[in-house]
Amino acid sequence: MTEPSAQTEPATAPPRTSWWQTFRRAPRAVRWTAWTAVGLVVVLLVLAAAAVVVVRRPLPQVDGAVEVPGLSASVEVIRDGNGIPQLYADTDDDLMFAQGYVHASERFFEMDFRRHVTAGRLSEMFGDTTLETDRFVRTMGWRRVAEQEWALLQPATRDALTSYAAGVNAYIGDRSPSELSAEYAVLGLTGLDYTPEEWDPIDSLAWLKAMAWDLRGNMDAEVDRVLLSLDHTDAEIAQLWPDYPYDEHPPIVSGGGVVDGVFEQNATSNGTRNPRRPAYPRGVVDALEGVQASVEAMPDLLGKGRGLGSNSWVVDGAHSSTGMPILANDPHLGVSQPGIWMQMGLHCREVSDACTLDTAGFTFSGVPGVIIGHNADIAWGFTNLGPDVTDLFLEKTEGDDRYVRDDTTEPMQVRTETIEVRGQDDVSLRVRETVHGPLISDVSSEFATVGANAPADDDGDRGSGYAVALAWTALDPAPTADAILELNRASDWDSFRAAAADFSVPSQNLVYADRDGHIGYQAPGRVPIRGGGNDGTMPVEGWNSANDWTGDDIPFDGLPSVLDPEEGFIATANQAVIGTRYPYLLTQDWDYGYRSTRIRDVLTAEGELSVAEMSALQLDTTNPMAEELVPYLLDIDVPGGYYRNAQNLLRDWDFTSPADSAPAAYFNVVWRNLLDLTFHDDLRQRTWPDGGDRWFLVVGRMLSEPAGPWWDDVETDEVETRDDILRQALLDARDELTRRQARDVRLWEWGRLHRMNLHNATLGESGVGLVERLFNRDGWEVGGGSAIVDATSWNAVDGYEVTAAPSMRMVVSMADLDDSRWINLTGVSGHPASSHYSDQTELYVDGETLPWAFTRDAVLASAEDTLVLRPLVTE
Template sequence: MRFVFRWLLRIAGTMVIIAVLGAGLAYFLAARSLPTYDKTLRVSGISAPVDIVRDNADVPHIFGASDPDVFFGLGYAHAQDRLWQMIMLRRTVEGRLSEIFGTRTLPIDKLMRRYDLYKAAQASVSAQDPRTLAALKAYSAGVNARLDEINKDSLGRGAPEMFLFNVPVAPWTPADSIAIGKLMALEMDGSLASEVERARVSLALPDQKMVDDILPQTPGAPLTALPDYAQLMQAQGFTQYASAQGDGLPADPLSPFPAPGLEGASNAFAAAPQRSATGGTLLANDPHLGFTAPSIWYLARLQLQQGGVIGATIPGLPLVLSGRSQFLGWGLTSSGLDDLDVYMEELNPDHPQEYRTPDGWKPFVTRKTIISIKDAAPVTLTLRWTDNGPVLPGSFYNLDTVTPPGHVAAINWTALSDHDTTLSAGVELMYAKNVQQGIEAGKLQIAPSQNLMLADATSIAFKTIGAVPARNPAHDSQGRMPTLGWKPENRWNGYFPYADNPEIVNPESGILGNTNNKVTDAPFPHNITFDWGDTQRIHRWQKLMESRKVHTRDSFIEAQLDTVSFTARSLLPLIGRNLWYNGDPAPKGTPERMRQDALKMLADWNGDMNEHMPEPLIYAVWISTLQDRLIRDELGPIADEFTHVDPVFIERVFRNIDGASKWCDVVQTETVETCDQIAQQSLDAALLWIKERYGDNLESLRWGDVHQAAQDHPVLGEVPILKYLVNIRQRTSGGDNTLNRGATKGTGPDPFLDVHGAGYRGVYDFADPDSSVFIISTGQSGHPLSRHYDDLGELWRRGEYIPMSLDTALARAASVGETKLVPGN
């Protein structure tokens, strides 16, 4: 027995030693790719030495003898800190993820090949202006200098992920950067999903008024009325459609296709000197994108020949997308522009390789493409295009459910342009010296469309940038639903002139702002969009701006971080008006008492979606349950796709606008249910959901326990053990409709995870530019072993910032390292 015990002990000891040695070896190999910031490196591709000084937050301050040399330094710095992220972005837009991840990512690759964005990016290189082309080439050379250094010095393949997914890394090219810009446009665009959703709801609801309820136009002057989808299609004799088999989106964290309700958003606002306490202009910006680890944003300062530029960049792009120079500050918000149309293309029944056009049958343009797959045979895909654009599979976004038999769906989208000068717009903006030059730079923007907020020393301005499709006034669906591709009136007539885009310069009020809200009442086809991104945050922003005669940097920060929900404050009195203080006190421990306690808490609540409070959770579960109960009986399975509450719909129902209270009646029952009954039943169901998960002590609930910013690694975030190293989870305040926006996931076992919000915040003060501040939601480094992987995340969570200074001495004084790139092989 003692002999057996000794051998078991030896075996266990050996296994422990092997495990320790394995862990040590893994750490050693992973640590090899940690960048060294304090060094001198000889590189080719620069005309004179380049200094990259990293301050104590790991923000690179890049100095060079020429602007191309500075862009070279940015490319090198991006590749030092975010090489894996850059590789993943490039492979995603190329449709080449399956070479690394096998069949898991094949659905993504197939869709990306059909979009063919990378080929359009390659064609767009020659469309850039000379200054942008020089920047792109220099930036690419900087990235490649880092790749050469990794290969020469065996620096752990450049990123720890490369040990797990070892594949060759091709040199960086200017087309790669343009393609990543197009990928960003894809991640921010919700037009395709919106068109399909409206068509499906229109087919499911015989009453067009009910379609207008559940998919309401933004409040304000009405734009137009539409026929329903059945009318559009029945005119051609189409009545049969496929049933949905899910949403058709690749279920993978690497998918760039946004889930409905989680497209791009943002806040930006500016104050003119007369509305600033210091007499200088102010500008604040916080773009909203999906959270990831590391953040998509990367802070950097570029010392160009005309002066410094500092702000938020995206690895892969030689741009400061939101930031300031010594002359001008700029910020971006999603405009919501309807820049995509879906077309139903009729197949020739005798020759299915042809489709119908205004001039008769025409063959598809086709091209074969081969997708290589790790550990599997390659797949050959035949790509097809019509005059309108690429043909997409019927399963994508449930297109088949609105596609008549004998038809396929194709799209026209501004980002498909092969003469895309959007990168030139971004570069020219960095060189603009005043708001008028900034507006002029925006003329080159194609996609994505954005609202550009500008401030120089004396002026503020707003301009919608991006190509606006010129639709025919006789367009069948006005771009809101799929239409027949062969009808001339449904096709675009180029783009409207840039001068027609909404623009405001130096308003009398002295304040400008946009929260993705409606900016024009122009009638179709000049209306920009029917589906504005915000109807709620704008009310809270307006109140905060009007509450002060003059503003300061700190009051702008206060507005950026505001977590009071106008939505909660406006809806709760509506849905609970006949429930409060109704009935006798119920015994403790009963559902009725729990309901009374919840209503009492909500009655005393001011709508602050604070992470430490229970009321936001009670409210969020109640309102979500309520919407589902209102629509489930009419829409059936389609209701699953309404993952986020539409406050305008709830308000229409409970105010009975145009008879919308009919949604409260459950159509399958003989009785006619009232809205008060549905509100109470929904609250009881919400409290039962809360009790089953968190217990019945409502006072002990904390919104932050469920509303955590899920900044997960898209590749390793679901791997046991590793996920605790690479994922960044933080309790956060805010919600779907607060200025400090933390959009919830809306589905799955954790529907209130915070998955989409302000990964970057910046406030720029032109009275004292070096008092400007900025922050990102994780850290600068993409290396999980780096102390800069998540060091800014806690500051971000607490609503703190770091200095946004162009003071070179300050950067050097707190430096964590200085990299000197010198010319030579």
């Protein structure tokens, strides 16, 4: 009998050990480290969640309904997919109230920062780091002038400013600082205990002074010419500051003259110029250099430097594909995050005497109305006219409070300002003024002994010292705020010009189009008439009354103006306004006209232009200096294939400068090295070339003089020629791009050098990485360049980064206003957590624009959110 086989028992699996049991068995050090890591992660998550809450806390309500005290009836705030608000009300007061409310909801910190700048009160928030700026602004007295302007304004303007301020205060009234902006929350972490004050109508007026300051004209150029005079002859200075080339770049107004005090576009007239080139003793130069240092310490409110400017042009119906005028505008200002503009529409549900506005365009937060845009009847655009509205007067002082006037001395006006400084004692500021203006050389203690060292023929001639007074038209009260709202209401050429007549500072080139088919141009603004010894190009001796301003301005009717020119278009790009026969001095420091000539060439060649073609012209990147310089560069022999590969990039180049262009990258690096090699050995650092339009003309004229003295490097024993410098610039540029980007020249890209970094004005350079990443939007690779229509300017002294750019672009079609296009540099919101903080930037960089809805049907069709502001009902 066979034994049954034994059954094999299945293997028993060992018991499973949980992660918790494994953790408990781990050594104490491991468990401690793990608990610490977990705790850290939890803390970080909590902090991150808290940060999100803090950053999102200021985001405004954009739909539903809100009861607001101060309204007489409901106001609709209709936002599109980009958050652009269109406001609808029944009265002007309610419309202005709502604009203030919406501005405050999106941009209050920006508004508050601006009013602290314009009142000279930054140190209350930021401590002694901003004291120099406060001293400078208090010395000029921006807010004091704004207060004096209130009485000059029309009742309707005062009502608008009052209603606007009430709307701002209705929004901020029951909100804590951290509910208004993330900036307040961050500053609170630094110990700032701060509650914003109510908004005042004067706060709005004072911002117009800041706008005027950044667009003030040629004050920097006056100082630069004095510095050049220390080392160079008048002839050499004239080479570096050449006269405007009227034969190469036509002015805005090609003819006309002043007849019996009125400018007539078909008349002729003659005028005179009275240039003067005094010698400047060392003490004067010290004072001017110190003034310049104080000026450079000012915040970049709109930007700084020659990159500031604008393009605008308008074509009539015969030159447009629509049969009606098309107007284009893109102001060039400093780049920042958020951008300078906020798009908005201001609409009366029914236009009447009680409600007069139906307009849309680009607004300044803190200021009621639309600055640039259109209404139902007309469109308008701005470019900086750049008139010479500032002069620096050198003053001989006697003692503390007297100064020399002709054969006598006169007392200065003296006032005392008190500046509150966060965390420190108040600072007392003593401000002195002469007949010419405030002594801006008093803003720094380094000038206290300037006069004692200033050379002069004898001690009596020198007095107690040299001081520098600023004469500036913006320091005299004027009703510029009237002009903004008058432009918004204008319906034809006559009412447009009437509005322009009140536009005192800053003087702008105004272009115009209307629904009746007319196009026009008007130069407005206060431009002083100077005495015979003062041509405005250099600081002048204040002790000689022959140099004074006469007390009269160029009469408005005498300023250049054109309606329906025969050419069928008007192009302005900061070039000369009018030729040398014009009897008044506007300025001698124009942009040199490269952009305007390119615009004119395209408008002349293209025939009938569409809205899309007008937008495309705004993106034109043709480099006019390249067309002139490249043939000379290609004639240079360079050693070896390594350098020739780079040089060959220029052979078939079309001279355009898109972001992905290798030839543009190489040319611009060559240009920067050429300027360095040619001029840095000859000039003081403050006057080194920035590479903009003036240097295009200077170098362009030098090219025909291969052995000219500027080409020689005075720091070597050899005598260099043009070709020596061009060769070295080619070699250095090849080596630089190899280091920066790649050895393979095909991989070079202009945009990788030419980046646009959008920094927050207050916290963007805080030094705290998380804060900077929250508020800044950096690294945009762009095309264009200085003195190019797509004017993404850069300063050759500092590098290739964008310093100023088109702050917005708009194209208005008078045939169908809903067919118009617009784009902002950033977005409408000032809140970094908002989806509209920078939602337009990528479109902007890609050269795109947004549809611009104007009629109510179009606005409703594009609506994403609607907020209704209702009057607060009380029992």
